[in-house]
Amino acid sequence: MVGDQWPIVGPGHTRIFNCQGIRSRRYGLEDSYTVLLNVVLLFVVLFYVYPLKFVFTMLMGQLTGTQMHAGLSEHEASVLMRIYGAGFAAVFLLVSLMYAHAYKLRRELDLNPVEGLETRVSMQENAILAMAGLISFAIASEIPRGRAGCIWRWDHS
Numbered sequence: 001m002v003g004d005q006w007p008i009v010g011p012g013h014t015r016i017f018n019c020q021g022i023r024s025r026r027y028g029l030e031d032s033y034t035v036l037l038n039v040v041l042l043f044v045v046l047f048y049v050y051p052l053k054f055v056f057t058m059l060m061g062q063l064t065g066t067q068m069h070a071g072l073s074e075h076e077a078s079v080l081m082r083i084y085g086a087g088f089a090a091v092f093l094l095v096s097l098m099y100a101h102a103y104k105l106r107r108e109l110d111l112n113p114v115e116g117l118e119t120r121v122s123m124q125e126n127a128i129l130a131m132a133g134l135i136s137f138a139i140a141s142e143i144p145r146g147r148a149g150c151i152w153r154w155d156h157s
Helices: 003-027 032-064 074-104 113-142
Strands: none
Touching: 032 074, 074 113
16 A cells, blocks of 8 residues: 555645644634535545555656556556646645635634734645646646656656
């Protein structure tokens, strides 16, 4: 499973659920829009975690010079990087939307100016992370087959 990649994968997942806990404690929103966003977030995280194992197996194999996963063709690797990029973008877009919703309701939630600023900054941070996922998706779509996930490598052999 993902256990052997936990030192790499774990902090990202921890960040997602830590943000979720902070939002729940800080805002306490239980309206239908927030519930819908949470349900969609749960689905996306479940859909996104499984391909993550293969993405990190592939990337770590390239980093250490070992072979790519035996059952993964170059085309499949490109598709996997696109799924990963789309999943990453979707997760952080949903989190950003949750912060945007709380920011919109800041008066009803009696947020002070500092809490309003923290909410807006959190919304923007997560939107930037979502854009990084979209950029990753675009790069994986445009890179020649077999190069998705390894654009950081200087050698193109």
